[in-house]
Amino acid sequence: MNLLSDPLLPVLEMNGARTHVDLPGLFADFARDDVLDLPFLRPHQRAPWHSFCVQLGAFALHRAGREALADDPDDWRALLRGLTAEWPKDEPWRLVVEDITEPAFMQPPVPQGTADPHTNPIATPDDLDVLVTSKNHGVKQGIVGKPSLATWLAALVLLQTTGGYLGAGNYGIARMYSGYATRPFVGIGPAGGVGAHWQRDVTVLLQCRSWFFEHIEDFAEENGKALLWCLPWDGQRSLGLEELDPWFIEVCRRVRLYRDARGNISGRSVGSAAPRIAAKQLRGNVGDPWIPINLGKDSAAYNTKPRYAVMSEVLFDRNKWRRPLLLEWHDGIDRLPMLARFDVLVRGQGTTEGLHRREVPIDREQRLALFRSDADRDRMAELAREMVENAATLRNKVLKVVLLTLVQAGHEQVNFRDKTANAWAERWLDEVEGAIEPVFFEHLFAAAETSDRRPWVRFLEETAEVVFRRSVEAIPIAGVRRLKAIAVAEQKLAALFWKNFKGYLQEPAQEVADVE
Secondary structure (H helix, E strand, C coil), X not given: CECCCCXXXXXXXXXXXXXXXXXXXXXHHHHCCCEEECCCCXXXXXXXXXXXXXXXXXXXXXXXXXXCCCCCHHHHHHHHHHHCCCCCCCHHHECCCCCCCCCECCECCCCCCCCCCCCEEECCHHHHCCCCCCCCCCCCCCCCCCCCHHHHHHHHHHHHHHCCCCCCCCCCCCCCCCCCXXXXXXXXXXXXXXXXXXXXXXXXXXXXXXXXXHHCCCCCCCCCEEEHHHCCCCCCCCECHHHEEEEXXXXXXXXXXXXXXXXXXXXXXXXXXXXXXXXXXXXXXXCCXXXXXXXXXXXXXXXXXXXXXXXXXXXXXXXXXXXXXHHCCCCCCCXXXXXXEEEEEEEECCEEEEEEEEEEXXXXXXXXXXHHCHHHHHHHHHHHHHHHHHHHHHHHHHHHHHHHHHHCXXXXXXXXXXXXXXXXXXXXXXXXXXXXXXXXXXXXXXXHHHCCCHHHHHHHHHHHHHHHHHHHHHCCCCXXXXXXXXXXXXXXXXXXXXXXXXXXXXXXXXXXXXXX
């Protein structure tokens, strides 16, 4: 069960063949862009596994003084072993190591002379999962009957590099806004396979190492610790950034895997008195190449669902956000077409609020110019703000009034404090957001390229009409009051839309009465 020599990782190759490789073989396949899929990964494990492979590959090459990506497994095997030369039996790369004073893969050792403190049972790999499902019905836990070794590997990487706070003794990683936050993965990558994406990110890290020290001065420029699972951990001491390489691979929990007489694997864990890295005050601003930094919020890490309003700010608003290294365009490395990706598993206090992945194509020179140039970015930021305000206006100043009018039976004065009516209307207002999300950036780029906002406003008008018609079918009112409610609401929809968007449209053939 040695990652450097045993083919533990299932791979689907570009030609459709299924095979198993060790970690050096996977990196060699990545370098040849010969990987179509990694079937052992669940959807929420893909971005963390990618970042782990990028950081590890870049660090191995850097420590060896190399820049070119190796495409030979033996070469990678030597590079990775070079990081752990003090363990000639490859303990840091083994899934199970009986001597708990030695590291195992993503499992920190206990200090010499310490009894085994791990007592909390871990029956299956998904018991290590970072998903919090209080009723166990979103994505069920503890269901893997006969887990493969690869599922244990993926679960360990996921937990140790993205885990958040989960009660006393279970601290989270440094690369997130808070213990109840998330580690986002935001960057641009080629539209090709997972190998092409890995190649690009590793190359950017190697060529832009100075970026990390420019943004976080505390890191050790030479001989900083990177493979944190190799360091003994007593659960008491935290590491400072000054001890770490900027590409450090985190471990946030004290876990250990064991093998019984039948060869079955299970795990145990133990809490810690302090987080592994002392960086709480930095709120996730620790130089992660995938994390946008909110410049107006104590320079804190991005921590929200990737909705069009915040995505457009991250992409274009230089005054509000600092784009991470891997979201920038790098001449000589990047070429069209590319995708800007937001991959975010949203967490809360005792909750998981879904895996959210959004992509924005950068597939033409016009779009690339809007993405790169400071002047064009400022213009895009202003345009995006206006379009976001348009959407909010449609929702709050037009449709909300119309929907409340509808459910309140067409009363002349709308009661905005009616909780029941507001709850009913909210469902339909959410449909507006659902309609805008998939097409916002297409409209944004089109409006920037043509300087014509009318197609966007017409789309908003059509969306309002569709949502209104659907809400009419569900209105909880019958009889004469229903007919009156529909008639009054229709009038308000036309009047309020014209009042709020007349600056974008030509005069109508027949004036519509204004509605306050």
